[in-house]
Every structure is written in C-alpha cells, then in structure tokens.
Amino acid sequence: MNNLRHNAQDKYERGKKLMSSVGGDPQQMGLALMALHGALEDQIRSLLEEKIPSQRDIIWDSRTTQWKDLVNYGKQYLGFSEHDVRMILNANYYRQEVAHGNEFSWSQAGLKQYADWVGRWCEQGVRPASQPTRPTYAAPPELRAAQPAPKTSSIRRARASRAGLGPLFAVGCLVAALAILAWIILPFAFASKGSSRFPAAKELSPSPTSFSTPANPGNCPGSPNASLTETKRAYVSEKLGSTLRIRAKPTTNSDIAGLVATGEQVRILEGPVCADGYWWRKVESEKQINLQGWVAGGDGSTDWLLPIN
Numbered sequence: 547m548n549n550l551r552h553n554a555q556d557k558y559e560r561g562k563k564l565m566s567s568v569g570g571d572p573q574q575m576g577l578a579l580m581a582l583h584g585a586l587e588d589q590i591r592s593l594l595e596e597k598i599p600s601q602r603d604i605i606w607d608s609r610t611t612q613w614k615d616l617v618n619y620g621k622q623y624l625g626f627s628e629h630d631v632r633m634i635l636n637a638n639y640y641r642q643e644v645a646h647g648n649e650f651s652w653s654q655a656g657l658k659q660y661a662d663w664v665g666r667w668c669e670q671g672v673r674p675a676s677q678p679t680r681p682t683y684a685a686p687p688e689l690r691a692a693q694p695a696p697k698t699s700s701i702r703r704a705r706a707s708r709a710g711l712g713p714l715f716a717v718g719c720l721v722a723a724l725a726i727l728a729w730i731i732l733p734f735a736f737a738s739k740g741s742s743r744f745p746a747a748k749e750l751s752p753s754p755t756s757f758s759t760p761a762n763p764g765n766c767p768g769s770p771n772a773s774l775t776e777t778k779r780a781y782v783s784e785k786l787g788s789t790l791r792i793r794a795k796p797t798t799n800s801d802i803a804g805l806v807a808t809g810e811q812v813r814i815l816e817g818p819v820c821a822d823g824y825w826w827r828k829v830e831s832e833k834q835i836n837l838q839g840w841v842a843g844g845d846g847s848t849d850w851l852l853p854i855n
Contacts, residue, residue: 554592557585558668565661575657576650583641586634586664590616590624597623613638618801631802633663636789639805642834767846770818770825771853774843779854780829781811786850792839796826803839806831811854818843827851 561581564574594605594616604611605619617634620626626634637660640652774780782790789805796819806812810833817827817840824842829851831837843851 554585554588554668557581557588558664561585561661562665565658570654572650575652575654576644578661579637579641579650579652579657580644582661582664583637585668587613587616589668590620593624594619614801614803632791633660635791635802635805639789639807765823766820766825767823770820771843771849771851773853774814774827774851775818778814779811779832780814780851781854782806782808783848783850783852784808785848790841790850792829792831792837792841794839796821796828796840798822798824798842800840804831804834804837806834806837806841812841812851 558581561578564578564581567574591605595602598605598619611619613634617626617631620634621631636656637652640650644650786808789807791805792803793800794803796817799822806829810831812829812831815828815830815838818825819840820826825844826840827843828840829838841851843849
C-alpha cells in the first residue's frame with residue numbers, strides 16, 4: 547500500500563515539475579496533465595482499497611474499473627461531491643484527447659486549478675478541505691461491525707416523541723375523513739332538491755390538434771426543441787460554455803457516464819423525455835467510442851443541443 551501511495555506521490559511531483567516549466571507549451575501541459583491524472587488515479591484506487599479491501603482485485607483492474615466506475619465508487623465511499631465529479635471527468639476528457647495524439651486544448655488556468663486540487667488529495671490523502679464537507683455514506687459490510695450502537699437514551703426519547711404525536715395524528719385522520727365524506731355527499735343532496743348550484747356537466751368533445759406533444763410530468767419549461775425530432779444528428783451549443791454531462795438515465799440523480807464538449811457532435815437515439823425540469827434525449831457521441839446516455843437539452847431559455855443542418 548505504501549509503495550502505491552509512493553507511486554502516486556512520484557507522479558504528482560513529476561506533474562508539478564512539468565507545470566513549473568510549461569511556459570504555455572501545449573506539449574508540456576499535456577505531459578503534466580497525464581502525470582497529475584495518473585497520480586490521482588493511483589491515490590483514489592489506494593483509498594478505495596482501504597475502504598473495501600474485499601474488492602481489491604476489481605479496484606486495481608483498469609480494464610473493468612475505469613474512471614466512471616472510480617467516480618461512482620468515490621461518491622459512495624470517499625464522499626465525492628458534484629464539484630469533485632465535474633473536476634475529475636473534465637480533466638479525464640482532456641487527458642483522453644492528449645492520449646489519442648491530439649494537441650492539449652485545456653486552458654493553462656484550468657490545468658493549474660486541477661493541479662492544486664490533485665495536490666491536496668495526494669499530500670493529505672483526504673478530500674480537499676476547501677470543498678464542502680463530505681456526505682455520509684453506507685459503509686461496506688466489512689466495516690459495519692465497527693460502528694457503535696445508538697445510545698439507549700436517544701432511542702427512548704425518540705419513542706416518547708412518537709407516542710406524544712399519536713393523539714394528534716388520530717384527530718387529523720378523523721377531520722380528513724369527515725371532509726371527504728362531506729365532499730361526496732353534499733353534491734347529491736343539492737342535486738336531489740333540483741338546485742341549480744350544481745348544473746349537469748356538459749359532455750365535451752376533444753379538440754383536434756395538429757401535432758402531439760410529449761408528456762410533461764416533470765415540470766419542464768416550454769416545449770422540447772421540435773427541430774431535433776426531425777433529425778438524427780446534433781451538436782453541443784457554444785452557448786453552454788462548458789461540457790455537457792451524459793447520464794445513464796434521464797434524471798439528474800443518475801450516474802454520470804461521461805462528458806461531451808461544446809461543438810462535439812452526437813447522434814440522437816431516443817427522446818424527448820421530461821424529468822427534473824429538463825427535456826432529455828438519449829445520444830451517442832460520434833467522437834468518443836462507446837459513449838452514450840441521456841443529456842439535458844436546455845434550461846428553457848437556451849438550447850444546449852442544436853440540429854446539424
């Protein structure tokens with residue numbers, strides 16, 4: 547374990563040394579990013595091995611446990627925040643560009659910020675202190691035995707509190723039942739007396755529509771971009787100003803499968819689907835191999851996906 551941590555530290559020091567001599571040279575910045583990202587990967591795998599030692603072989607198998615898997619493990623066991631996830635996946639996107647022989651295209655300021663963030667991980671072995679406190683997580687089975695049992699006094703206080711709420715809950719249920727009963731009976735009473743307060747309902751015929759609109763149970767703003775339903779290809783708008791997250795399912799709570807940058811082209815597979823205030827479409831990247839999932843198409847005022855004419 548110490549050797550693995552030492553390897554991570556060596557890579558980080560090499561990345562720092564390259565950073566100090568980049569001078570705006572894209573090739574040097576690309577090499578620095580590769581070293582820093584490698585240091586972070588070794589450090590995260592080492593920390594995960596400490597948390598879930600029974601999964602050691604899986605954690606260190608880079609063919610089956612890739613960055614998107616490390617990010618999901620990190621959210622569960624290391625307390626990764628959304629900021630951490632965006633930082634890692636954004637850096638991984640630019641690292642892949644360099645690894646595939648393309649020129650480094652990230653900004654020097656962005657690389658510097660990432661280097662400082664990686665340094666806090668590698669030097670302290672904990673989450674960077676400048677970020678929000680890490681959320682709690684469900685400990686793996688092998689760690690649960692070490693957790694202390696709750697104090698008896700706390701349990702008694704909780705039971706007493708629930709007992710005190712019992713009569714109030716019963717009264718509330720009775721009032722609700724009477725209100726529902728009155729709502730059912732009163733219309734029939736007025737109708738039997740011939741009252742005009744409750745006229746017979748007129749049967750309405752459905753009004754014809756020229757097109758069908760997808761269901762909108764998720765309170766999505768406006769309507770989905772109609773031009774995208776007539777095309778199978780689109781690109782990420784420059785108005786987004788950053789990368790667009792691809793998720794496994796059409797919801798903001800789903801795992802992040804990857805990122806697509808502004809200008810990057812995708813193929814539309816499904817959608818639109820309304821959820822969490824966004825119109826989602828399932829897409830496949832034309833640049834990144836085997837990367838597909840759901841992306842939010844916009845925020846109601848700006849379309850993030852535009853059709854390729």
